[in-house]
Amino acid sequence: MIEITESYIDSLAPNSSAIKNAQGLVKKRSFVRFNRSQDATLLFGECSGSGKSNYQCSADFIHPEKPVLRCSCPSRQLPCKHALGLLYAYAGGAEFLEAEVPEDILSKREKAEKREEQKTKQAAEGIETKPKKVNKSALKKKIQAQLDGLELLEKLALSLIRGGLATIDKKVLKTIDEHVKQMGNYYLTGAQIELRQLSLLLKQASEQDELYTYAMEQLTLIHALVRKGRAHLTAKLADPDLALDHESTIEEWLGHAWQLDQLKACGLMREQVELVQLAYFSYDDQARQELVDLGYWLELSSGDIHRTIQYRPYKALKHMKEEDSYFDAVQVSALYTYPGEMNRRVRWEDMIPRRMELQEIESLSKLGQRSFAEAIKLVKNQLKNPLSDRNPVMLLHVSEVLQNEQGHYALVDQAGHHLALEDITPSNQGSVELLPYIPAEQLSDATMLVVFEYHMGSGRLVAQPLTIIKGADMIRLLY
Known part of the structure; x- marks a missing residue:
């Protein structure tokens, strides 16, 4: 059984209303029964609703990377508020009594297992591995x-x-x-x-x-x-x-949308990778005519910072779930990486969450680049290519944060080099204005995630702070 946290449950919800309604069911004590299987791979129970009989809801973790949430209610939302409420109750410490797995769940598990066996058999026979024929x-x-x-x-x-x-x-x-x-x-x-x-x-x-x-x-x-x-x-x-x-x-600039099997065929897939999200924000890209959900994730083994990007076209907003901040580490069985330079885009299909230990957060501070000169050199090398990402992100070690008489902020490294702080265009969300509310001790000898931007008009390279890491504390300025 995986560790179920509220952050993980939030990530399963189709929208914020489902989260609110699910938590409301728990607060109103609408659940009349909580059960779990002996091996704790299944949570199930009953919840009172508008129907004559209680709704039967369950959360099946027989395959923890692919949980299946079910409910007998007529809601078209998947998962519904009852199945989510069951998980919120479990995460909140509600008592789940041990019971036998219901027959209908056993039947559904058996059918799913047969489908997986058929897929495995086809893969072994080479049916699934045949490359897609190109016209x-x-x-x-x-x-x-x-x-x-x-x-x-x-x-x-x-x-x-x-x-x-x-x-x-x-x-x-x-x-x-x-x-x-x-x-x-x-x-x-x-x-x-x-x-x-x-x-x-x-x-x-x-x-x-x-x-x-x-x-x-x-x-x-x-x-x-x-x-x-x-x-x-x-x-x-x-x-x-x-x-x-x-x-x-x-290829992407010319309009190609990479498929996961194509990335795998090109050797751009790695197995068993752990990541933790450092920052997240969503913004309106009028040129794309889409809302963009952008997350920055740190790969724990290498220290590389990757991006997750979800594009939500204006015409499809009602049908697409908005991504959100994620506060647990994730264990990814297959990580697909897009072509690129710094902060390469990544995707995955399945993941298992786990809580970050305090010592793990403390260790992240050691990954900050200590020389601003070296960091700026890397950024400028990328910006020389007009088709590269114009807003690279890096972790920097910050000796202190200074403010001049005009109220402008700057980061200072151990060599005394300065880096100006300003809010930049991609997010259209301010974070520099939040610095006065951060305790002074959190802004010295700290590690900061920043996003860079080159201002053509002034010829200056500036940075916007996204996240501050000091000791076991991680302060997100945008989320």
Whole structure:
């Protein structure tokens, strides 16, 4: 039986309302019976509801990485508030009496076991391992369409540069927006997003002149995407296998959505990895027309910081669960890693939670980079590539945090080097303003997770604090 914490139960809930309603059932003492199996792999019970008879709910942990929550209620939510309430009661210390596993659960377990045996048998016979057949003719047509789209995008970018950004009027903006739609027809979703971002910047630039600098940076990115994308697609057409590039991020920039089996085939899957989340926030990306749930996770064995990203399109918000902060460590049986540089994106399907020990949190503070000069060098090397992540994240050891007469904050390392603190654009959420509320002793000789951003207008590299680790305390400024 895994360790069930409230943080883990929250992660299973489909939304915040389900969490609230489930906890309400426990507070109202709506459960009339709590039971557990002898081996503690099954929790089950009864909960009174609006029906004539009590609802039968259960949480089956026979496979702890894939718990199955069931209930006899008519709710369409999976899991429902009754099954979640059962877990909240268990985590809260309610007494669960030992009882025999119900027959219907035994039957469902048996059917599930047969399905798994069938899958194992097929895998052993090589049925499941057969690679998906690629329609090379269709793929070549798609690549040629992408090349045509990049040529169209390049012509637009050059015309904007020749004409000058300050001369752009409503007619030109309309042309840009038309090209945004066309990029989708050429299978260039990455280019579509960046061109829409350029349009958004130019529409705001008439009110804020400094945005022209960022618009120029955006044009530089688009130019790099055209140049590198064309070189990649041309080489891909010449490759008899039309193989994916798993060593750079160019495939994603061109609109490819990596599947887990593709990542595994490229050697980008590792087994039995432990991670702990250091920070999380969600923000609205108007260029993508999606809400983005972004989590930063530390791999305990290597000290590497990874990202989990969930994109929730505006049109599908009602059907997608928002991610949330997670406060336990997770044991992942298979960790899939995307191509990239610093803070590579990762995914997993199954995980088992466990509480972080105090000494483990204390050990995280040893992973902070002690030299700001070295840290900044690594960040700048990544930012030289226009197609790299523009907001890398690092753990830094901080000797102290200073504030000048103007109220601006800066981090100081052991060599006396300073790093300016400012709130940056991706999160659109402030954290610097929270520093006055942090005890002074927590801000000296501490480890801080920061996200970097290069300000084109001023030519300065700044950082925003996300999490402070001091001793056994982990203070999240964004969550």
